Amino acid sequence: xxxxxxxxxxxxxxxxxxxxxxxxxxxxxxxxxxxxxxxxxxxxxxxxxxxxxxxxxxxxxxxxxxxxxxxxxxxxxxxxxxxxxxxxxxxxxxxxxxxxxxxxxxxxxxxxxxxxxxxxxxxxxxxxxxxxxxxxxxxxxxxxxxxxxxxxxxxxxxxxxxxxxxxxxxxxxxxxxxxxxxxxxxxxxxxxxxxxxxxxxxxxxxxxxxxxxxxxxxxxxxxxxxxxxxxxxxxxxxxxxxxxxxxxxxxxxxxxxxxxxxxxxxxxxxxxxxxxxxxxxxxxxxxxxxxxxxxxxxxxxxxxxxxxxxxxxxxxxxxxxxxxxxxxxxxxxxxxxxxxxxxxxxxxxxxxxxxxxxxxxxxxxxxxxxxxxxxxxxxxxxxxxxxxxxxxxxxxxxxxxxxxxxxxxxxxxxxxxxxxxxxxxxxxxxxxxxxxxx
Ligand code: MEV
Numbered sequence: 001x002x003x004x005x006x007x008x009x010x011x012x013x014x015x016x017x018x019x020x021x022x023x024x025x026x027x028x029x030x031x032x033x034x035x036x037x038x039x040x041x042x043x044x045x046x047x048x049x050x051x052x053x054x055x056x057x058x059x060x061x062x063x064x065x066x067x068x069x070x071x072x073x074x075x076x077x078x079x080x081x082x083x084x085x086x087x088x089x090x091x092x093x094x095x096x097x098x099x100x101x102x103x104x105x106x107x108x109x110x111x112x113x114x115x116x117x118x119x120x121x122x123x124x125x126x127x128x129x130x131x132x133x134x135x136x137x138x139x140x141x142x143x144x145x146x147x148x149x150x151x152x153x154x155x156x157x158x159x160x161x162x163x164x165x166x167x168x169x170x171x172x173x174x175x176x177x178x179x180x181x182x183x184x185x186x187x188x189x190x191x192x193x194x195x196x197x198x199x200x201x202x203x204x205x206x207x208x209x210x211x212x213x214x215x216x217x218x219x220x221x222x223x224x225x226x227x228x229x230x231x232x233x234x235x236x237x238x239x240x241x242x243x244x245x246x247x248x249x250x251x252x253x254x255x256x257x258x259x260x261x262x263x264x265x266x267x268x269x270x271x272x273x274x275x276x277x278x279x280x281x282x283x284x285x286x287x288x289x290x291x292x293x294x295x296x297x298x299x300x301x302x303x304x305x306x307x308x309x310x311x312x313x314x315x316x317x318x319x320x321x322x323x324x325x326x327x328x329x330x331x332x333x334x335x336x337x338x339x340x341x342x343x344x345x346x347x348x349x350x351x352x353x354x355x356x357x358x359x360x361x362x363x364x365x366x367x368x369x370x371x372x373x374x375x376x377x378x379x380x381x382x383x384x385x386x387x388x389x390x391x392x393x394x395x396x397x398x399x400x401x402x403x404x405x406x407x408x409x410x411x412x413x414x415x416x417x418x419x420x421x422x423x424x425x426x427x428x429x430x431x432x433x434x435x436x437x438x
Contacts, residue, residue, distance in 0.1 A: 035058040048348075065080075073104075116194065118178075121172045132206065143200075178194065186299075230335075269315050
């Protein structure tokens with residue numbers, strides 16, 4: 001049981017580390033060495049990372065990998081992926097190679113609308129509130145002009161604001177529901193600044209509105225915040241080819257493969273337990289690119305899973321069909337991404353990832369991310385419906401087990417040779433290491 005600490009955020013980094021080491025570790029000196037080993041030797045880079053968040057004590061590494069040869073809309077890309085799961089980049093690369101000789105990936109952005117809401121309580125005559133809103137609407141636009149000016153120059157801004165009556169859900173609950181176009185920025189700061197100004201205008205104008213009674217004038221704004229649910233900010237990614245072209249190693253009978261594949265997708269469409277894992281496989285690809293490009297993966301996760309449940313039942317994000325001998329596999333996902341603002345110009349590896357993608361627009365990045373998700377889903381379903389997932393997974397995981405046991409080079413060679421022809425399991429590898437070390 002440790003002692004509570006006061007004023008922790010005011011301590012220097014050194015002092016924070018010392019306190020943690022003393023408080024939680026049996027050998028504080030070892031904890032301090034480990035934490036400091038992960039500091040960047042370039043002080044400027046370290047300072048940058050220290051200042052991303054509060055109370056930074058060190059950096060937490062995850063690998064940045066790349067999946068090359070992604071043919072997207074006729075153009076090759078190398079996709080950066082930040083992820084710790086051993087098989088993900090390998091699976092993406094396998095899919096990119098497979099589809100590069102079968103027409104590649106097609107991706108289209110269907111729309112790019114973002115949403116924000118001012119949630120408020122109004123007690124009184126709803127028809128008066130509706131009239132007030134119609135008469136005040138222009139003011140919401142006028143009073144946010146200083147915020148929207150630059151965005152308008154880039155072709156974005158506020159698309160519309162509507163008053164929503166939500167009193168059937170909660171007594172006296174209303175919203176200003178606003179839609180935005182934020183071009184190449186994710187737009188969170190822009191949207192939230194507009195919303196907070198809407199809230200201010202709403203309260204001030206209500207107070208001065210002659211038709212309102214004293215109670216009606218007193219609008220209570222509960223909160224103003226963007227929504228991470230963006231069902232009108234959708235990107236579609238697709239692959240298709242004649243069934244016979246699916247033939248490859250482990251796909252000796254392409255017709256049978258295509259049918260099993262479509263059935264696997266249909267199962268995820270109707271069965272939530274499977275849908276969650278199926279979509280998790282998609283998110284392996286989506287999150288890795290979102291993270292590498294400095295975007296908010298929690299926002300993306302929340303929005304995509306809400307979209308997967310939009311029918312009232314959680315379901316597959318991807319779909320597949322066979323029509324006239326053509327196999328088609330596609331997904332549609334909501335993605336609010338930015339390629340300017342936020343971390344994009346701050347984090348050196350984010351800048352590098354974006355440059356690797358040839359500095360895409362937000363729409364182009366949406367396409368890349370959706371393709372990474374579809375590629376990952378294809379690789380998973382391909383394994384699941386043919387060899388099973390463990391074969392590939394455990395071969396990749398073998399390395400992690402060898403590292404865990406600090407295997408020597410000689411041990412690695414012998415063990416890899418053995419498991420080329422034998423099923424990898426944690427216990428089998430541990431047993432072999434034990435035998436070799438006897
Ligand atoms: C593992 O990270 C992802 C899979 O479980 C996805 C799936 O089952 O489709 C392999």
